[in-house]
Amino acid sequence: MALIRSILYFLIFYPGTILYCVATLIAARFGSGPVRKVIRGWASFHHILVTRLLGIRFEMEGEIPDGPYLVAFKHQAMVETIETLLRVKTPVVVMKQEYVNTPLLGPTMKSFGVIGVDREAGASALREMMQRGKQAIAEGRPVVIFPEGTRVPVGETPELRPGFAGLYRALGLPVVPVAHDSGKVWPKGLVKYPGVIRFKVGETIPAGLKRAEIEERVHCAINALEA
Template sequence: MFMAIQWVRSLIFMIAIYVWMLILGIVFLPYALFAKRGALQACKTYARSTMWLARWMVGIRCEVRGSVPVGEVVVGAKHQSFLDIIMIFNAVPHGKFIMKRELLWTPVIGLYARRLGCIPVNRGKKGAAVAKMVKDVANEFTEPGQLVIYPQGTRVAPGVRKPYKVGTAILYEGLGFPCVPVATNAGVFWPRTGILRKPGLATVDFLDPIAPGVARNEFIERLEDVIEARSNELMREVGFDPDGVH
């Protein structure tokens, strides 16, 4: 009975947050078109209100740990869920995401992503996409901010292993910024697919930065080690065994 009720609550919650996204997108549109600050304010409002609704409607509490970066950095984050996007964006002062190019054509999200300075990439062209990403970042990353990239390239379910790609290392080298790894357990409560949202404490943890100048292979290995180890710890904290997933 509890699971059935939770599923219904989850469905209502999912409908509510997408309707709310559309409403906020329309309300803030004149301000966002006039000033990038308007787009930032709209997205911050959406992030905060979605986390509030998650707690109230489906019992997901959100916690941010570690030292949140405020300067120019590359944020290499574990990506399990839409929730970790919201939590990271709400935590950092001015987050800009490396995102799939197709998202630029989605209602509301595409417009606001452009105004925030997010960098679209074509994932289908692999090497060419990485080269273009670096060029686009060099051209677009003209204002201070935190550039968020997902080293595995997509959402990965809790406990599933997926290799870390070279794109984060190339950005780290090219920009000369520190890289802040971020771990999460958000996917335990807000999965990448399906309707059901589970109550509990979702966490994103900003880890110690990796200073500029680390060799590429060593950087990728270090980034993967710290993110995966800490994400596994966070999942175990809430009773999920990442080693039990096959």
């Protein structure tokens, strides 16, 4: 049954995503407000598929505050990257540049506001990330980052990527760390399983800490459900 539901999910989600991409490009002609509404509609569409078709429920412990914060999420699967758009108000999301360059989806994400990171670009990538981050602050929007840099299998707790500390220092924002266990029901591959994804919002960490301390505190907080 999980296999059948998973196939149906993909058959509905990806064609639906194409329609939302087109709608976003049209909405972009009328300003950022309509774009954000369409993107939120897409995230809600995905949420409905996940909960009603795949049988996955979400539980949230704590609350992510509105406004300019650096929100650091654990990264185990695709599902939390989209759910983020519902859990965080109008976020600017840091993501791999290869996703930003994707036809149709890339322009859609750019119109919403993302920060593409090209790891091969070195210092220039960090400067671009910081510039876009400061623009988000000026607009009163939170910046969402997945500081591990890539999907992490359940139970693994790798060190944070160095770009996180650089962005933290440059933006001067407090950090809201968020742990979750999405990988238990959303493993790599086709089949997704019914169950519960738990989100745990950690204590807000102040700005201005030294690199070793901020990395240790964020690493501990986003892995709070890995025990």
